Amino acid sequence: xxxxxxxxxxVVLRGVDKHFGDLHVLQSIxxxxxxxxxxxxxxxxxxxxxxxxxxxxxxxxxxNGEILVDGRPLPAEGxxxxxxxxxxxMVFQSFNLFAHKTVLGNVTLGQIKVRKKDRKAAEQxxxxxxxxxxxxxxxxxxxxxxxxxxxxxVAIARALAMDPKVMLFDEPTSALxxxxxxxxxxxxxxxxxxxxxxxxxxxxxxxxxxxxxRVVFMADGRVVEETTPDEFFSNPRSDxxxxxxxxxxxx
Amino acid sequence: xxxxLQGYDLLGAFWVTVQLTVYSAIxxxxxxxxxxxxxxxxxxLMRGFGTVYVNIVRNIPLTVIIVFTSLGLFQTLxxxxxADRFTTINFRLAVLxxxxxxSAFVCEAVRSGINTVPLGQVEAARAIGLSFPQVLRxxxxxxxxxxxxxxxxxxxxxxxxxxxxxxxxxxxxAALLMREMIxxxxxxxxxxxxxxxxxxxxxxxxxxxxxxxxKKVAVKR
Numbered sequence: 001x002x003x004x005x006x007x008x009x010x011v012v013l014r015g016v017d018k019h020f021g022d023l024h025v026l027q028s029i030x031x032x033x034x035x036x037x038x039x040x041x042x043x044x045x046x047x048x049x050x051x052x053x054x055x056x057x058x059x060x061x062x063x064n065g066e067i068l069v070d071g072r073p074l075p076a077e078g079x080x081x082x083x084x085x086x087x088x089x090m091v092f093q094s095f096n097l098f099a100h101k102t103v104l105g106n107v108t109l110g111q112i113k114v115r116k117k118d119r120k121a122a123e124q125x126x127x128x129x130x131x132x133x134x135x136x137x138x139x140x141x142x143x144x145x146x147x148x149x150x151x152x153x154v155a156i157a158r159a160l161a162m163d164p165k166v167m168l169f170d171e172p173t174s175a176l177x178x179x180x181x182x183x184x185x186x187x188x189x190x191x192x193x194x195x196x197x198x199x200x201x202x203x204x205x206x207x208x209x210x211x212x213x214r215v216v217f218m219a220d221g222r223v224v225e226e227t228t229p230d231e232f233f234s235n236p237r238s239d240x241x242x243x244x245x246x247x248x249x250x251x
Numbered sequence: 252x253x254x255x256l257q258g259y260d261l262l263g264a265f266w267v268t269v270q271l272t273v274y275s276a277i278x279x280x281x282x283x284x285x286x287x288x289x290x291x292x293x294x295x296l297m298r299g300f301g302t303v304y305v306n307i308v309r310n311i312p313l314t315v316i317i318v319f320t321s322l323g324l325f326q327t328l329x330x331x332x333x334a335d336r337f338t339t340i341n342f343r344l345a346v347l348x349x350x351x352x353x354s355a356f357v358c359e360a361v362r363s364g365i366n367t368v369p370l371g372q373v374e375a376a377r378a379i380g381l382s383f384p385q386v387l388r389x390x391x392x393x394x395x396x397x398x399x400x401x402x403x404x405x406x407x408x409x410x411x412x413x414x415x416x417x418x419x420x421x422x423x424x425a426a427l428l429m430r431e432m433i434x435x436x437x438x439x440x441x442x443x444x445x446x447x448x449x450x451x452x453x454x455x456x457x458x459x460x461x462x463x464x465x466k467k468v469a470v471k472r
Contacts, residue, residue, distance in 0.1 A: 057378060059374055059377065077293075078382075079382065082380045082381065082382045083380060084380075085377060085378055085379070085380045086379060086380025087380075088378075090374075090375075090378035092371060092374065092375060092378075094371050095371075096371035096374060096375035097375070098376070098390055099394060099470045099471065099472050100393050100394050100470050109379070109389070110379035110380060110381070113381060113385055113389065114380040114381060142471065144472055145471075158379065159378075159379070162379055
């Protein structure tokens with residue numbers, strides 16, 4: 001898929017720095033994500049890709065630089081930060097569905113408490129989204145009664161219910177049993193085709209190839225390569241990328 | 252054998268014990284939860300207040316607190332808790348003292364419950380745009396309470412027995428009546444047994460019931 005030409009910048013990172021103690025986990029990161037673009041972030045573990053993803057909705061604070069979402073800098077805290085987070089959907093590695101709420105309750109909560117929709121409209125929307133991700137029949141169950149794949153699809157529906165401008169996926173399939181990975185990836189493929197702006201941190205190279213407009217390869221806290229999936233997988237320029245690809249593709 | 256009981260309002264005394272327990276339990280549940288919320292809040296001043304309150308109050312003997320409510324608050328500062336009859340004033344002061352004291356323990360129980368809620372729950376709640384108070388009220392506290400029903404039952408049982416300290420400021424609850432009976436009757440062992448049994452009748456079902464509740468509401472992960 002080609003990178004959308006002339007698309008306007010939705011998420012902009014400029015000179016972003018972050019330390020965990022002595023570890024310089026993000027080193028002057030510059031990255032722009034355009035509206036409607038699907039950016040897949042890959043790289044070895046510890047390369048800072050999850051931290052990058054979490055910094056975009058300020059689940060991680062940053063030390064230096066700036067992050068703009070839809071033209072506005074990330075608010076530091078309080079009401080404005082909450083409002084921004086409502087516009088940025090997040091899907092976690094460990095699903096993080098609210099354990100004491102039903103599936104339906106998980107998907108309606110943000111609509112009712114943050115978007116101030118009435119319960120009926122929220123439930124209608126929730127059921128439509130659950131249907132879209134293929135778990136409509138599980139609406140009345142609690143998260144612990146669902147398989148990992150089902151839980152992650154509910155988590156995607158929960159994020160979509162907020163009508164986010166951009167969706168962040170932090171290794172969404174890493175905690176799943178192998179046979180459940182595809183059902184989640186299919187939902188994500190569908191989202192990508194529908195034009196959702198997505199930042200996906202993943203180890204699923206198949207997904208990167210088929211759904212991404214752009215691959216961002218990170219290593220040691222830096223963006224080492226940033227190119228189309230075809231170019232990256234067939235003709236990586238950096239040694240780090242070549243090394244990484246040889247380790248994951250040839251065995 | 253039980254003739255000596257005539258002329259004493261045993262049930263009335265235990266009824267006062269129950270009332271002291273119920274009012275103080277409600278009060279300390281509310282105040283203790285607020286304290287716990289303060290102790291996990293992002294505002295340093297609130298955190299500091301919560302920490303100082305808990306560490307001071309739970310280390311003062313309850314008797315000192317109860318006596319202070321009467322001698323300090325009422326007789327010196329004139330706090331009469333909106334009542335004008337002595338018995339009512341003392342009852343309300345005792346509830347105040349018991350609440351102030353028990354809240355410290357409720358706070359620590361609730362806080363330990365908050366610590367059992369995985370960080371991911373909080374992150375997910377923040378990620379859909381809930382504010383800090385909403386995250387606490389809608390996501391964290393409901394899960395925290397479910398995991399601390401057992402510890403809170405312990406606090407409630409301790410509170411029930413602690414109400415006997417209210418006798419120190421003349422509240423006519425079970426322990427005050429026991430003292431009176433011991434002075435007037437020659438049935439020391441029987442009197443002790445009766446009052447011990449009375450308290451067990453109150454606390455044993457409480458413990459069993461809350462143990463059942465704890466299992467029923469536990470959050471499955």
